[in-house]
Amino acid sequence: MQNILFLEPVFKEMIWGGSRLKTDYGYDIPSDSTGECWAVSAHTNGDCKIKAGEYKGETLSSLWTNHRELFGNAEGEVFPLLIKIIDAKQDLSIQVHPNDAYAKEYENGSLGKTECWYILNCDEDGKIVIGHNANSKEELASMIQKNQWDDLIRVLPIKKGDFFQIVPGTVHAIKAGTVILETQQNSDITYRLYDYGRLQNGKPRELHIDKSIDVITCPQKLTEPLRKKKEIEVGEIEELVSCEFYTVEKIKINGSAELEQTEPFTIMSVIEGEGSVEGVEIKKGDHFILPAGFGHYTLKGNMECIASHI
Incomplete structure (x- = not known):
């Protein structure tokens, strides 16, 4: 890993x-x-x-x-x-x-x-x-x-x-x-x-x-976000948008979640709370990348993260 x-x-x-x-x-x-x-x-x-x-x-x-x-x-x-x-x-x-x-x-x-x-x-x-x-x-x-x-x-x-x-x-x-x-x-x-x-x-x-x-596009047509939620055992993952350049999700947990990184890489930003990723302490304001091949990982705590990938 x-x-x-x-x-x-x-x-x-x-x-x-x-x-x-x-x-x-x-x-x-x-x-x-x-x-x-x-x-x-x-x-x-x-x-x-x-x-x-x-x-x-x-x-x-x-x-x-x-x-x-x-x-x-x-x-x-x-x-x-x-x-x-x-x-x-x-x-x-x-x-x-x-x-x-x-x-x-x-x-x-x-x-x-x-x-x-x-x-x-x-x-x-x-x-x-x-x-x-x-x-x-x-x-x-x-x-x-x-x-x-x-x-x-x-x-x-x-x-x-x-x-x-x-x-x-x-x-x-x-x-x-x-x-x-x-x-x-x-x-x-x-x-x-x-x-x-x-x-x-x-x-x-x-x-x-x-x-x-x-x-500027005329007339202006706005793009509606997805906001598609998926419940997990200790929280939820909400897909906010997916386009040709990125997919963005909001991860909300209160407990210990077993997740999997299957993309070329995943960027994560902690926006509320604190906890740990694979035993490493993280808190609001931290930003990190899970590289290719990271596979299964544990996200633990009471926190919200924004995750993105190509």
């Missing part, structure tokens, strides 16, 4: 960032405006290192390049997934992501960005932006030019435990007071459509209006 790969997150300070990564998750970070935890990442803008064991100190991208057997010899130039925890003290920009074909042509061969959000926490009256109300590209461009943002964007109420699949071409934004776990393709391509006139270092942040209009 292969060793479990525990990862050291990479943290990003953002102008909209909050302090819950420190207060709620206990991460040792210097700034209360740290907004993003890149928990499982092999991206050049944030490459996680292995915490312990045979591969201690090596980056995830290095393991993907030199030890592909750990990942079932899965194909692809880069590790395919990126897991983040995002803590928004202020509203994020209204944005959109391209698909693989557009990113390959216009973003130096990058992957596109399909992503999904699990709401870890939010204010009592929490809201989120997903979708828009324009029926055509012409109407979209006109509403943007006239700054008709209240008419253009769709704002939905949210609560802890909600889940959303965000396909390329979908207008979206995380709003203030929200903490999410994001599972996404390994891409850092974001087109900002609107940023509330905010300044960074005394200047407005760059917008990408033309590219946004290029990639």
